[in-house]
Amino acid sequence: MAKSRLQYLTSYLKPHRRQVIFGIGILLLVNILSVWIPLIIGDVVERLKITFNQGIILRYVVLILALATVMWAIRMASRVLIFGVGRKVEFDLKQRIFEHLLSLEPAYFAENTIGDLINRATSDVDNIRRLLGFAVLSLANIFFAYCLTVPAMLRISIRLTLVALAIYPVMMLLVGTFSNRLRQEQLDVQQSLSDLSTLIQEDMSGVGLIKIYAQETNEQQAFSKRNDELLKANLALARTRNTLFPLLGGLASLSLAIILALGARNIATGTLTVGDFVTLLLYVNNLVFPTALLGFTITSYQRGEVSVDRIEAIFAAQPKVATAATALSLPVTQVRGRLQAKGLTYQYPDTDTPAIHDISFIIEPGETVALVGPIGSGKSTLAKALPRILEIPQGQLFIDDHDVTQVMLPDLRRAIAFVPQDSFLFSTKVKNNLRYGVPLAEMPEIEQAAKLAQIQSEILNFPNQYDTVVGERGITLSGGQRQRTALGRALLIDAPILVLDDALSSVDNQTATQILDNLSYGTQRKTVIFITHQMSAAANCDRIIVMDQGHIVQTGNHDSLVTHPGLYQQLWNQHKLKEVLQ
Numbered sequence: 244m245a246k247s248r249l250q251y252l253t254s255y256l257k258p259h260r261r262q263v264i265f266g267i268g269i270l271l272l273v274n275i276l277s278v279w280i281p282l283i284i285g286d287v288v289e290r291l292k293i294t295f296n297q298g299i300i301l302r303y304v305v306l307i308l309a310l311a312t313v314m315w316a317i318r319m320a321s322r323v324l325i326f327g328v329g330r331k332v333e334f335d336l337k338q339r340i341f342e343h344l345l346s347l348e349p350a351y352f353a354e355n356t357i358g359d360l361i362n363r364a365t366s367d368v369d370n371i372r373r374l375l376g377f378a379v380l381s382l383a384n385i386f387f388a389y390c391l392t393v394p395a396m397l398r399i400s401i402r403l404t405l406v407a408l409a410i411y412p413v414m415m416l417l418v419g420t421f422s423n424r425l426r427q428e429q430l431d432v433q434q435s436l437s438d439l440s441t442l443i444q445e446d447m448s449g450v451g452l453i454k455i456y457a458q459e460t461n462e463q464q465a466f467s468k469r470n471d472e473l474l475k476a477n478l479a480l481a482r483t484r485n486t487l488f489p490l491l492g493g494l495a496s497l498s499l500a501i502i503l504a505l506g507a508r509n510i511a512t513g514t515l516t517v518g519d520f521v522t523l524l525l526y527v528n529n530l531v532f533p534t535a536l537l538g539f540t541i542t543s544y545q546r547g548e549v550s551v552d553r554i555e556a557i558f559a560a561q562p563k564v565a566t567a568a569t570a571l572s573l574p575v576t577q578v579r580g581r582l583q584a585k586g587l588t589y590q591y592p593d594t595d596t597p598a599i600h601d602i603s604f605i606i607e608p609g610e611t612v613a614l615v616g617p618i619g620s621g622k623s624t625l626a627k628a629l630p631r632i633l634e635i636p637q638g639q640l641f642i643d644d645h646d647v648t649q650v651m652l653p654d655l656r657r658a659i660a661f662v663p664q665d666s667f668l669f670s671t672k673v674k675n676n677l678r679y680g681v682p683l684a685e686m687p688e689i690e691q692a693a694k695l696a697q698i699q700s701e702i703l704n705f706p707n708q709y710d711t712v713v714g715e716r717g718i719t720l721s722g723g724q725r726q727r728t729a730l731g732r733a734l735l736i737d738a739p740i741l742v743l744d745d746a747l748s749s750v751d752n753q754t755a756t757q758i759l760d761n762l763s764y765g766t767q768r769k770t771v772i773f774i775t776h777q778m779s780a781a782a783n784c785d786r787i788i789v790m791d792q793g794h795i796v797q798t799g800n801h802d803s804l805v806t807h808p809g810l811y812q813q814l815w816n817q818h819k820l821k822e823v824l825q
C-alpha cells in the first residue's frame with residue numbers, strides 16, 4: 244500500500260529522531276514555564292492588593308526575569324535544534340534525489356524535463372525543509388500551548404474560558420475551508436515554477452539554435468507567458484493567504500477583548516479576583532500568538548505536502564534495467580569479447596512494431612564489424628541493447644556465452660564501452676574528460692588513448708594542451724574533435740568490446756579508417772562494432788552487417804557484399820555517386 248504523506252515525512256525525520264525529540268521535549272519545558280509565569284504575576288497582584296511592599300516586588304521581578312531568560316535560552320535551543328533538523332533533511336533529500344536520478348535510464352530524462360527535476364531538487368526540497376523546521380516547531384508549540392494553557396484557564400474560570408475560546412472553532416473551520424484551496428494554489432505555483440525553469444534551461448542550452456532561426460522574439464513571448472502564469476499563480480496564492488491570515492489574527496485577538504469585557508464585569512460582581520483576571524489575560528495572550536501563526540503554519544505544511552508528492556514521484560520511478568538477484572560477476576580481465584544474439588527483439592514502449600526483430604549473429608573476439616543500413620533501420624537500438632541501456636528480454640543476447648541479463652550490470656558496462664553519436668563532454672580540462680572513466684589515470688595512459696583516437700596532435704595545439712578547458716558540453720571544440728575526445732575517453736577504460744554508435748560521423752573517412760585500424764592490431768585489439776553511414780570506413784572492416792527495418796538482411800565482407808545485388812550494393816553505389824558529385 245502506498246505510504247501517506249505523513250508517513251513519508253516521518254521517514255525523513257527518522258534518522259534525526261533524537262534531535263527532534265530533544266527539541267520538542269525542551270519546547271514542552273518552555274511551555275510549562277509560560278503557564279507558570281502568569282500564575283506568579285497573578286499572585287503578585289493579589290499580594291500587592293493586601294500590602295504594597297517594594298521588597299516583594301523586587302523578588303518577583305528578579306524571579307520573572309530569571310524565568311524569562313531561561314525560557315528565551317530554551318526557545319533558542321529548540322529553534323536551533325528543530326531548524327537544524329530541517330536543514331539535515333534538506334541535505335539528505337538532495338543527496339537521495341541525485342543518487343536516485345543517477346540510477347535512472349536516459350528514457351526517464353526524455354519524459355521529465357531537466358528544469359522540472361532541478362526545481363524539485365531545490366525549491367520542493369526547500370519547502371520540505373520549511374515544513375520540518377518551522378511548521379513542526381510551530382505545530383508543537385500550538386499543541387503544547389493548548390494542552391497546558393487551556394486546563395490552567397479552566398481552573399480559574401470555566402465560563403470565561405469557554406466564552407474566550409468559543410472563537411477558536413470558528414478559526415479551525417476557516418482553516419479547514421481554505422486548506423484545499425491553498426494546497427491547489429500551492430501546487431499551481433510549483434508547477435508554474437517548474438515550467439519556467441524548464442524553458443530557461445532549454446533556451447540557454449539551445450541558444451545557438453534560437454539565434455540561427457532568429458527566434459528571440461518568440462522565445463521572449465513564450466517566457467513572458469510562463470512568467471505571467473507564475474505571477475498569476477503566486478498572486479492567487481497570496482490573495483488567499485492574505486485573506487485568511489489577518490482573519491485568523493483578528494479572531495484570535497477577539498478572545499482577548501472578550502476576557503477584558505467579561506472579566507472586568509466579574510471583578511465588579513466579586514466572582515473573579517484581580518490576580519486571576521490578570522493571569523487569564525496573560526494566558527489568552529499566550530494562545531493568541533501561536534494561533535495567529537496557524538495560517539503560516541498551515542501554508543508551510545501544505546506547501547511541504549505538495550512538495551512531498553513531487554519528490555516522491557521521482558523516487559517512485561524505478562530503473563527498468565537493474566542487476567538481477569542471481570546475476571554473476573564477470574571481471575573485465577576475464578572477458579574475451581565474444582558477442583552473440585539469438586532472436587534478439589526489442590520494441591520501444593508505446594510503439595506498434597519492434598525496432599529490432601529476431602536478430603541473430605555471432606561476433607568473435609577482436610573482430611571489427613560495421614553495422615550499416617538506412618536511417619531508422621534499428622542500428623542504434625541494437626547498439627544500446629548490447630550494454631543493456633535498453634531493457635532486453637532474457638536469453639537473447641550473450642557476452643562470452645553469458646546471458647547479458649544475468650551479468651552484474653557494472654561488470655557488463657565495464658566490458659562494453661559505448662560511444663554515442665552525441666559526444667557529451669564536461670566543462671572541464673581535456674585531460675579530465677579523457678580520464679572520466681578512470682579518474683586516477685596518469686598522463687602517459689591519457690596520451691596513449693588520445694593517440695589511438697587520433698586527437699593527440701590537435702590537443703597539443705590547444706592553448707593549454709591537455710589542461711585546456713573545453714567549455715560547457717565541449718563548446719570550444721569542433722564536432723570532430725569532440726567525437727575523438729569522447730572516443731579517447733572510451734578507449735582509456737580499455738574495455739574488450741567497443742561500440743561506436745555513429746560516433747565518428749564528424750570525422751573524415753581517412754581518419755575514421757585510421758582509428759579503426761589502430762583498434763584492430765596489437766595489444767589494443769578489441770571487438771569493435773562500428774555503426775556508420777560512412778561506407779568507405781565500413782568497407783575496411785572485417786565484416787559488415789546490413790540492417791533494414793529492424794532485420795539483418797545481409798552479412799559478409801565488403802568484397803562479397805558489393806558484388807551481390809542487394810541493399811549493401813545500393814548503399815555503396817549511392818556513396819560512390821555522392822563522391823563523384825562532390
Ligand SMILES: Nc1ncnc2c1ncn2[C@@H]1O[C@H](COP(=O)(O)OP(=O)(O)OP(=O)(O)O)[C@@H](O)[C@H]1O
Nearest residue numbers: 591594598616617618619620621622623624625745
Ligand atoms: N526512444 C524511442 N522511442 C520510440 N521509438 C524509437 C525510439 N528510438 C528509436 N525509435 C524508433 O526505432 C526505430 C529504429 O531506430 P534506431 O535509432 O535504432 O535507427 P538507426 O538505424 O540507428 O537510425 P539512424 O541511422 O538514423 O541513427 C526507428 O523507427 C525509430 O523511430
